[in-house]
Structure formats: C-alpha cells, structure tokens
Amino acid sequence: VSGRVLRYAIPLAALPVLLLLGYGFRTDPREIPSPLIGKHAAPFTLKTFDGAPISLEALRGSVVVLNFWASWCYPACYEEAPVLTRAWDTYKDRGVVLVGIDIQDKEDAAKKFLAQFKYTFPNAPDPAGRVSVDYGVYGVPETFFIDKAGRVRGKHVGAVTDEILRQRVEALLGERG
Amino acid sequence: MIPEIGYAATVAGLVLALYGAVAAAVGAGTGRPALVQSSQRAAIGVWVLVTCCMLLLVYAFLTFDFSIRYVAINTNRGTPFYYRITALWGALEGSIILWTWMLSLYTLIVVVQYRRRQPDFYPWVLAVMLGIAAFFLLIMTIPAPPFERLTPVPPDGRGLNPLLEDTGMITHPVALYLGFTGFTVPFAFALAALITGRIGDEWITITRRWTILAWYFLALGLLIGGWWSYHVLGWGGYWAWDPVENAAFMPWLTGTAFLHSVMIQERRRMLKLWNLTLIILTFSLTVFGTFLTRSGIIGSVHAFTQGSIGQFFLGFLALVLLGSFSLLAWRLPQLKAQGELDSILSRESVFLLNNLFLVAAAFTVFFGTVFPLLSEAVRGTKLSVGAPFFNLVNIPLFLGLLLLMGVGPLIAWRRASADNLRRNFLKPVVAGILAALILRVLGVGNALVLLCMGLVVFVTGTMVLDFYRAVRARRRTARGWLDAAGGLLLQQNRRYGGFVVHLGVLVVALGVAGSQAWSLHTETTIEKGQSASLAGYKVRFEGLEASEESNHSKVTAAFTVTNGRPLGVLHPAKKFYPQEQTPIAGVDYRLGLMEDLYLVLGDYAQDGSHATVKIQINRMVSWLWIGGLVLTLGAALAILPDQRRAV
Numbered sequence: 001v002s003g004r005v006l007r008y009a010i011p012l013a014a015l016p017v018l019l020l021l022g023y024g025f026r027t028d029p030r031e032i033p034s035p036l037i038g039k040h041a042a043p044f045t046l047k048t049f050d051g052a053p054i055s056l057e058a059l060r061g062s063v064v065v066l067n068f069w070a071s072w073c074y075p076a077c078y079e080e081a082p083v084l085t086r087a088w089d090t091y092k093d094r095g096v097v098l099v100g101i102d103i104q105d106k107e108d109a110a111k112k113f114l115a116q117f118k119y120t121f122p123n124a125p126d127p128a129g130r131v132s133v134d135y136g137v138y139g140v141p142e143t144f145f146i147d148k149a150g151r152v153r154g155k156h157v158g159a160v161t162d163e164i165l166r167q168r169v170e171a172l173l174g175e176r177g
Numbered sequence: 178m179i180p181e182i183g184y185a186a187t188v189a190g191l192v193l194a195l196y197g198a199v200a201a202a203v204g205a206g207t208g209r210p211a212l213v214q215s216s217q218r219a220a221i222g223v224w225v226l227v228t229c230c231m232l233l234l235v236y237a238f239l240t241f242d243f244s245i246r247y248v249a250i251n252t253n254r255g256t257p258f259y260y261r262i263t264a265l266w267g268a269l270e271g272s273i274i275l276w277t278w279m280l281s282l283y284t285l286i287v288v289v290q291y292r293r294r295q296p297d298f299y300p301w302v303l304a305v306m307l308g309i310a311a312f313f314l315l316i317m318t319i320p321a322p323p324f325e326r327l328t329p330v331p332p333d334g335r336g337l338n339p340l341l342e343d344t345g346m347i348t349h350p351v352a353l354y355l356g357f358t359g360f361t362v363p364f365a366f367a368l369a370a371l372i373t374g375r376i377g378d379e380w381i382t383i384t385r386r387w388t389i390l391a392w393y394f395l396a397l398g399l400l401i402g403g404w405w406s407y408h409v410l411g412w413g414g415y416w417a418w419d420p421v422e423n424a425a426f427m428p429w430l431t432g433t434a435f436l437h438s439v440m441i442q443e444r445r446r447m448l449k450l451w452n453l454t455l456i457i458l459t460f461s462l463t464v465f466g467t468f469l470t471r472s473g474i475i476g477s478v479h480a481f482t483q484g485s486i487g488q489f490f491l492g493f494l495a496l497v498l499l500g501s502f503s504l505l506a507w508r509l510p511q512l513k514a515q516g517e518l519d520s521i522l523s524r525e526s527v528f529l530l531n532n533l534f535l536v537a538a539a540f541t542v543f544f545g546t547v548f549p550l551l552s553e554a555v556r557g558t559k560l561s562v563g564a565p566f567f568n569l570v571n572i573p574l575f576l577g578l579l580l581l582m583g584v585g586p587l588i589a590w591r592r593a594s595a596d597n598l599r600r601n602f603l604k605p606v607v608a609g610i611l612a613a614l615i616l617r618v619l620g621v622g623n624a625l626v627l628l629c630m631g632l633v634v635f636v637t638g639t640m641v642l643d644f645y646r647a648v649r650a651r652r653r654t655a656r657g658w659l660d661a662a663g664g665l666l667l668q669q670n671r672r673y674g675g676f677v678v679h680l681g682v683l684v685v686a687l688g689v690a691g692s693q694a695w696s697l698h699t700e701t702t703i704e705k706g707q708s709a710s711l712a713g714y715k716v717r718f719e720g721l722e723a724s725e726e727s728n729h730s731k732v733t734a735a736f737t738v739t740n741g742r743p744l745g746v747l748h749p750a751k752k753f754y755p756q757e758q759t760p761i762a763g764v765d766y767r768l769g770l771m772e773d774l775y776l777v778l779g780d781y782a783q784d785g786s787h788a789t790v791k792i793q794i795n796r797m798v799s800w801l802w803i804g805g806l807v808l809t810l811g812a813a814l815a816i817l818p819d820q821r822r823a824v
Contacts, residue, residue, distance in 0.1 A: 007506040014498035020547060021491055023554045024472065072756045074250070074335050106755070 034136065034155040041066075041146045042134035046101070046124035049111060054099065054122050056150070063096045063172040064146040065165070068132060070105045071113040073140040080141055080159035081117040087165045088121045095148075096169055100124070103132045103140065147172045180245055183233045183324035187317045190226035190277075193219045194311035198304045205300030213300045220288050220303060223310055224281040231278050234271060234323055238264055243334050246327040247271060253336040253756075255728025263347045264337045269471060269486070270323035272350060276467070277313040279358040284310060287362060295383065301369035302362075309361055312493050320486040321471075336728055339754045339761045345405030353398030353425055357463040359391025360432060364460035364501075367453050371504040376449060376511055381439045386816050392436055393812035395429045400685075400805040411762030411777045413698065413793045415801060418567040423546045424466030427539045431459040434535035437528050437585075444590060445525055446515035450505070451532070453512070457501045462539075464494050469546070520592040527585045534574050534581070541570040576628055579686060582679055583636035586672070587643055605638030629690040633683045640676050666814060674815025681808030684800050691797030698793040700779065705786055712794045714740045714774055716747075721785035729754040731763070734778050734788050738767065749778040749790065772796045 041064075045055040056064065067084060069077045088098045100123035102110045107125065114123055126132055135144060138157070145154035145168045154168050197219030204212030234247070238261045243249040251264045251271070260267075266275040284306045291299045317323060340346075363384035370380040402422065403415035416422060435455040442448050472487025505512075518525055545562040552560050587601040613631030621627055647669075648661045655661035666673045701709045708717035719735040733750040737743070750763035766775040772794050779789035 007509060010506040010509075011499050011502040014495075014502060017547075018491065018495050018498065020550055020554060021468070021472075021494070024550050025487060025491075027550070027553050072335065074331075104757075 034152070036136065036144075036152045037155065039152055041144070041150055041152045042131070044131045044134065046126065046131065048122045048124040049102075049107075049114060050122075052122070054124055056099075056146075059097050059099075060150050061095075061148050063148060063169060065096065065098045065169065066135070066144040066146060067098065067100045067160075068103055068135070068137045068140050068142045068144075069100055069113075070103055070140045071109040072105065076159040077113075077141050080161075081113075081119075083160055083162055083165060084121070085117055085119065086162065087169070088119075091169060092121070095173065097121070101126050101131055103129065103137065145169070145172060147175060179233050179237050179242060180324040180326050183230055184318075184322065186226045186229045186233070187314060187322070187324070190223050190230070191311060191314035191318050193222045193226065194307045194314055197223065198307035198311055201300045201304035201307065205304065213303070216300070216303055216307065217288055217292060220281075220284050220307055223307065223314075224278075224285045227274070227278045227281045227314075230317070230323070231265070231274050234265055234274060235262055238262065241334070243332075244326055244328075244330045245323075246325045247323050249327050249331055249334040251334070251337050253334040253728060255726075256334075256337055257342070257727060259347065260337055260342050263341075266350045266354075267337050267341050267346070270317070270321045270325075272354075273313060273316050273321055274323055275350065276354050276358060277310060277317060279354055280306070280310050280313060280361060283358060283362055287365075291383075297373055297375060298366060298369040298380065298383070301372050302365040305365035305368050306361060309365075312489075316486060316489055320489050336754065336756045339729065339752065339757055340409055343405060343409050345401055345409060349398060349401040349405055351398075352394050352401055356391050356393070356395025356398050357425075357428070357466065359387060359394055360428065360456075360460050360463055362387040362391070363435075363456050367456045368501060368504065371453065371501075371508050374508065374511065376453070376508060378443050378446075381442060381452065385439070388432070388436055388439075389812055389816050392429070392432045393808065393816075395425065395432065396808055396812075397805065399425055399429060400801060400808075403801060407798065408764060408766065411764045413696070413775055413777070413791075413795055415692075415798065418542075418545070418562075418564045420546045421466070421470050423542045423567075424462075424469045427542050427546075428459045428462035428466065430535050430539035430542070431455055431462060434532045434539075435459055437535075438532050441525050441528050447517070447525065450509070450512040453505055455532075455536075457498075457505065458539075461494065461497050461501075464490065464497055468494055522588070522593040522598070524585060524588045524590045524593075527581055527588055531578060531581045531585060534578050538571055538574045538578075541574075542567065545570075572625065575686075576625075576632060579629070579632040579636060579683075582682070583632070583639045586676065586679075587639050601639065601642070604642060605635045608638040609635030623694045626690050626694045629686060633687055636679065636683055640679065644673070644676065667817070670814050670817045674811050674813075674817070677811030677814055678808055679811070681804045681806075681811055683804075684807055685804030688797050688800030688804060691800065692795055695796040696794060696798075697796075698791060700789065700791045702780075702787055702789045709790070709792065711792045714738060714744075714792070714794065716776070716790065716792055718788055718790070719746070721781055721788065726752075729761075732778075732781070733763075734781065734790070736776060736790065738774060744774070747774070747776050749776040751778055768799055770799055773798055 041056060043056050045053060045057075048054050065087070067080075069080075071077075084098060084100070087096075091098070098121040100119065100121060102113075102123060102125045105125065110125065135142075141159055143156045143160050144152055145156075147153045153172060156164055156168075197216040200212045200219065201216035204210065204214075204216060234245075236242075237245050237248050238252055239258075241248070241252065241254060247268065247270050248264075251267045252261055256264065265271045284303070287299075287302060287306065291302065295302075363380075366380040366384045370376050399422075402425070406417070407413070407415040435452065438448050438452055438455060442452050468487065468490035472490060518529075520526070545566050548562050549560055552558055583605065584602070589597045609631040612634035613627045616627055616630055621630075644662075644665075647665055648658065651661040651665055652658060655664055697712055699709070699711050703709050703716070703718040705718055705720055708715050710716065715738070717737045717739075719737055722733050722735070724731050724733065730753045731750050732753075733748050736747045736749070738745060738747055744767060747765040747767065749765040751760040752763050753760050762777055764775060764777050766773050773796075775793040775795050777791040777793070779791060781788035
C-alpha cells in the first residue's frame with residue numbers, strides 16, 4: 001500500500017464505527033416488543049378511587065387505553081397527565097375508555113395527583129400489584145392499547161404524546177369490533 | 178440565586194477554556210510565550226470555576242435546594258448526609274461536573290509540573306487539555322446543565338437511586354473517572370509530540386507515571402465496581418459483561434497494551450506508530466465509554482437518561498478519532514521504526530504477542546458490545562450478546578496473557594539463548610505442571626481451572642526465582658536479606674512494581690477461576706425455627722422484623738448460621754423505597770478467605786411464618802479484593818520517582 005493511500009485510509013477507518021454509533025440514535029434499546037401484542041388482554045377487576053368497581057371484561061366493544069402510572073413517577077407521569085386529560089375529553093364520547101392504574105403508591109399521594117390533573121376517567125389502585133405483573137409493567141408510565149375484541153394491540157413505554165395517542169386510538173376505532 | 182451563579186460559572190469556564198486552548202495553540206505556533214502564559218492563567222481560572230460549580234451543587238444538595246432540578250431528582254429529605262454529597266455524581270449532569278473537575282485538576286497539575294520543564298510540548302498539551310475541558314463545559318452548558326431550575330419548586334425531592342446508597346458508590350465513580358480522565362494526559366502529550374514532530378521517546382518517558390496512575394485508577398474503579406455489584410445487587414456476581422462495564426474495560430485493555438509496548442520503544446526504538454495508535458485508541462475508548470453510558474443507544478443497567486447529549490459525544494468522538502488519526506497519518510513518514518525484530522524468542526516478540534492478545538480482547542469486547550446495534554442496523558432484529566460469547570472468546574486470550582506474563586519479564590531482549598530459557602523457566606514450568614497435577618489428584622476436574630492455577634504457579638515461580646536471584650546478588654553489598662530486598666525494590670522500583678502488579682493480577686485471576694468453578698447456591702423456603710443446609714453450613718430462620726428508615730421501609734430477616742460451630746446471625750433484608758417499584762435486596766454475607774456465605778431474602782409470609790432465602794457459597798471471591806490491594810501496592814511502587822536516575 002502506498003503512503004498516500006495509507007494517509008487517507010488511517011483516519012477513514014474510524015468512519016464505519018462512527019456511522020454505526022450514529023445509527024444507534026435511531027433505535028431505542030428500551031423499546032422491546034411486548035410478547036403480549038396480539039394476545040388477549042389479561043382480565044382484571046379493580047375498585048376505583050371513587051369506590052366503583054371496574055372490570056376490563058365489561059369494556060369489551062370499546063377501545064381501551066390502559067395507562068399505568070404512579071404519583072412518585074416524576075417527571076414522566078406528570079408530563080403525560082395533561083395529554084391523557086385532553087385525550088379523554090376528545091374520545092370519551094367516541095367509544096374509547098381510558099383506564100388509569102396506579103401502582104406501588106400511597107393513597108393520599110395518588111389522590112393528590114388525581115386532583116391536581118382533574119382526572120375524570122376511571123382510575124384504580126392495584127394494591128396487590130397483580131395487574132401490573134400480568135401486563136409485564138417494567139416502569140411507569142406504560143400505556144397499553146386494547147382493541148374492541150379485547151386484544152392487546154400496542155404498548156408504549158414512557159410518557160405518551162398527543163400524536164401517539166391519536167394515531168393508535170384512531171387506528172383501533174377504524175376497525176370493526 | 179445558586180442556579181444563576183452556577184450557570185454563570187459554567188459559561189465563564191467554557192469561554193476561558195476555549196480561549197485558553199486557542200491562546201496556547203496560537204502562542205506555540207507563532208512563538209509568543211505571553212499568549213501561552215495567558216492560557217496558563219485561563220487553565221487555573223477553569224479549575225477555580227469548575228470547583229465553584231461543584232461546591233455550589235454540593236451546597237444545594239446539603240440545603241435541599243429543590244429549586245434545582247438535579248437536586249430534586251437525586252435527593253429527598255430522607256437522604257442520609259453522606260449520600261447527599263455523593264448524590265453529586267449519582268446521575269448524568271453531576272457526573273459530568275465531577276469529570277470536568279478532575280480534568281481541570283489534571284490540567285492544573287500539568288501546568289505546575291511542566292510549565293518550565295517541557296517548553297516544546299507544554300503549550301500544545303495545554304491546548305489539547307483545555308480543548309477537551311471546553312467540550313465537557315459545553316456539555317454542562319447545553320445538553321446537561323446541572324443547575325437547571327425546576328418550577329414549581331416541589332416540597333420534597335424524588336430521592337437518589339437506592340442502589341447508589343452504598344459506600345461503593347462513593348468511591349467507584351471517583352476511581353473510575355480518575356482513570357478515564359487520567360488518560361487525557363498521555364493522550365495530550367502524544368498529540369503534542371505529533372504536532373511538534375518530536376516523535377521520539379520523550380513523550381513516553383514524560384507520561385510513563387501518568388499512564389500507570391490512570392491505568393491503576395481504572396483497574397481500581399473496575400474492582401470497586403465489582404465489589405459494589407457483589408454486595409449490593411444481590412445476584413452474587415461481580416461482573417456481567419454489561420455494556421457499560423465493557424466500556425470501562427476496553428480502555429483498560431488497550432491501556433495495559435500501551436503500558437507494555439512503550440517499553441519496547443524505549444528499549445529498541447520500535448513501535449512508534451503503534452504506541453501513538455494505542456494511546457489514541459485508549460483515550461477514544463474513554464470517550465466512547467462516556468458516550469455509551471450517556472447516549473442511551475445501548476440498553477444497560479448503568480445507562481443514564483437520554484437526550485441530545487449523545488449527539489454531542491458522538492461529534493466529539495468523531496473529532497478525536499479523525500483529528501488525531503489525521504495527525505498520525507500526516508507524520509507517517511517520520512514514524513518508521515529504527516529497530517527490528519531479531520527473533521521470535523525475544524522479549525520484544527513476547528510483548529508484541531501480549532499486545533496482540535490485549536487488543537484482540539478489547540476488540541471482541543467492543544464487537545460484542547456494539548453487535549446488538551449492528552444486528553439491528555443490518556438485519557433489523559433486536560438481540561443482546563450475553564456472557565457466553567464474551568467468556569468463550571476472552572478466556573483463552575486471558576490464559577494466553579497469563580502465560581506471557583510469566584515469560585515476558587524474564588526472557589532476554591533481542592534473542593533468547595537456550596541457556597537463558599532453561600535458567601529462567603525450567604523450574605517454574607515444572608512447578609506449574611506439578612501444581613496442576615496435585616490439584617488434579619486432589620479432585621479438581623475443571624480443565625480451565627487446572628490450566629489457570631498451573632499458569633498462576635508458573636508465573637509466580639518466575640517472579641520468585643528472579644527476585645531471589647537478584648536479592649542474592651545484592652546481598653554481597655547489603656547488610657542482610659531484608660536490607661537487600663528492600664533496597665532492590667526501591668532501586669528497581671519500576672521493574673519490581675510491575676512484578677507486584679502482576680502478582681495482584683494473578684491473585685485476581687485465582688479469584689475469578691475459583692469463584693466461577695466452585696461456587697454453589699440453592700434457593701429454599703424455610704419455616705420459622707427450621708433450617709436449611711448447604712455445603713456444611715446450616716441456616717436457621719429466626720423470624721422477620723419490619724422497620725422504618727429515614728427514606729425507606731425495610732423488612733429484615735434473621736438467620737442463625739452454623740457450620741459445626743456458631744457463626745452468628747445474618748440479616749438479609751428487603752428495602753422498599755417509595756420511588757422504586759420493586760423492592761431492593763439488602764444482602765447479608767459473611768466474608769472469608771476461601772468462601773463467603775451470602776444470603777438473599779426472597780418472598781416471605783407477612784406473618785413471618787416462613788421465608789424464601791437464596792443461600793450462596795461463593796468461593797474465593799475475596800481474592801479479587803485482595804488482588805486489588807496488591808495491585809495498589811505495586812502501582813505505588815512503580816510510580817515512585819526513579820531512584821537510579823536520581824543517584
């Protein structure tokens with residue numbers, strides 16, 4: 001190899017590695033495909049903070065957005081709370097039910113959170129942690145999208161945005177039940 | 178007020194560092210010493226400002242100033258005093274401050290040490306180091322500002338990651354970062370050598386002790402990290418080939434290669450190009466490590482949060498790699514070796530082989546670490562590379578390195594005669610083989626363990642033999658054996674410091690081999706008052722107790738432990754932090770030279786009638802920590818000023 005070629009080849013050898021690392025920004029290692037996608041959503045019956053019972057079975061036929069949160073989950077849960085409130089206002093009359101499940105929390109702190117964001121959709125604590133285990137919740141917030149037939153169709157890790165919610169929900173609403 | 182002062186100090190530091198880097202370079206390029214002196218004052222200013230930033234943040238932590246986002250996320254009112262100080266480097270932004278501070282401290286030491294002694298290199302070294310400091314200050318200014326405000330101010334903070342509430346977390350990042358940033362000094366000297374064209378051995382001689390220091394701190398950081406993993410994470414292991422562990426291990430491997438290959442250059446005027454390449458790679462790998470930890474591109478237990486910081490680091494990495502390799506390419510014609518390899522049987526070739534193995538190990542670790550990314554880019558499938566791959570490739574390499582560790586220090590330069598080989602190696606080889614045979618007869622069946630132990634005995638044998646001969650030779654002029662040995666250690670501190678470091682590595686190797694081959698564990702549910710046994714130990718469940726700590730609640734179990742005689746009561750626990758979903762294990766253990774008894778509490782009945790416990794007998798893990806102490810002694814000895822030159 002001549003000296004001139006080598007002069008360019010030495011610095012350029014680093015390029016493929018740099019490109020690969022650059023590619024890394026386009027991926028998210030935490031976005032692990034959930035094995036629950038396409039499967040039947042695990043049924044549950046919980047008591048909401050208002051004392052009313054809520055069961056997933058009873059919501060068959062509606063698109064269900066299941067959101068796992070906690071009052072100590074700062075800042076992600078606080079960031080997505082206004083998004084959820086907006087989504088509830090938009091979709092509550094269009095056959096979409098938003099269900100919040102509060103995990104590993106203290107009751108008074110959770111109630112303060114609910115009051116702060118004026119949540120009006122059903123929210124229930126998961127005192128035994130069963131539901132979060134059934135859904136393989138790894139960290140909060142996590143949001144599951146369940147279709148009218150009761151199957152898990154999508155999962156979002158981290159705070160949801162208006163855009164993500166709109167896309168997912170519209171797609172599921174467009175399907176026949 | 179504090180956030181504003183802190184932010185102002187950061188920006189002022191950035192401006193000063195940028196100015197200093199440019200002034201030093203221009204001053205050196207145009208031969209104006211006044212500019213270099215001005216840059217020197219800028220370097221001192223950078224250190225003062227970064228120190229201010231650090232102290233301000235510590236003050237904010239101590240006074241629970243939750244108007245600062247970083248404080249609010251990493252402490253709460255229950256966080257104990259010491260952890261409020263170490264919370265400083267508990268997450269991304271603060272860890273960058275610590276990093277920058279160390280770098281500015283090293284720069285200050287360079288100013289103090291070399292401003293008169295190295296008039297040629299010094300301005301360029303200053304320019305490079307201030308340039309790097311400027312990058313880190315840029316990170317502190319834009320993508321990871323530690324003094325970012327939080328509004329509205331919360332009444333209480335979120336709290337430190339409970340896993341970081343440990344003494345290991347006080348020391349591990351400090352040691353690791355001292356190692357990472359320490360490599361900046363030899364790197365800066367290497368670049369200065371390339372820029373000035375004085376690519377002889379000078380830069381190597383000047384930075385020898387810096388390299389040992391950085392190498393040692395990196396090794397210490399890795400070992401403390403292992404200790405933290407061992408006694409905090411509750412899985413009973415000390416190394417998991419996690420991407421971020423790998424990120425710290427790679428520069429250590431290339432740094433080790435560099436420490437050895439510079440000796441050939443000093444002695445034989447060979448490998449100039451190779452040594453420059455190695456130090457550039459080592460420094461780049463430290464940057465790569467920070468990039469990996471902070472960019473969020475690879476999943477890891479160590480990963481900090483994501484943000485634009487990754488792009489900044491990648492840009493910097495590109496600048497470092499392309500910039501320094503371009504410099505290298507530009508100087509290529511002057512980098513021709515003056516000496517050449519005379520024989521395969523020579524110290525040069527053994528050192529070359531050592532370099533080959535170390536770089537191969539670094540490459541496989543690198544490959545395994547970025548492979549998930551490669552796989553996703555090329556085939557679109559997500560996967561993770563686990564311990565089996567790393568072990569498969571690295572175990573043979575490390576065993577080979579052990580062998581070379583025995584041969585290298587004693588084989589003759591240039592060409593080893595049959596007599597040299599026989600004199601130095603016959604007895605140690607016999608000792609190694611005998612040791613392996615004895616262990617085999619005693620019932621050790623694992624071939625890898627036998628090989629490792631045999632090699633360890635062989636290497637120890639070569640060192641003992643060499644040291645014995647040297648002491649005997651010296652005794653003629655000294656008063657006694659002790660005097661002779663002490664004098665030898667001090668006068669040839671470089672050689673024997675290296676020996677002691679090797680000894681430390683051998684002890685660590687024994688710990689790794691023993692713990693991997695002989696550890697046992699079982700998981701069992703025990704009724705209250707009943708016991709379970711494993712390998713001669715009896716563990717009796719005495720009951721549970723709940724308690725409230727300042728920032729978490731805790732369920733503690735009591736197990737009485739005996740092995741023929743009473744050994745006391747162990748208290749593994751589960752800690753419940755409000756900010757964490759899953760409870761944190763509080764392991765309890767009884768450390769021993771040959772084996773540790775290690776208990777992890779699993780599920781339990783609320784009424785305390787029964788509990789599940791994982792009982793582990795971890796063999797020879799303590800040798801890792803002892804090896805770390807030996808390593809410390811060796812590095813300290815090697816770093817002493819060279820006595821021979823002083824005489």
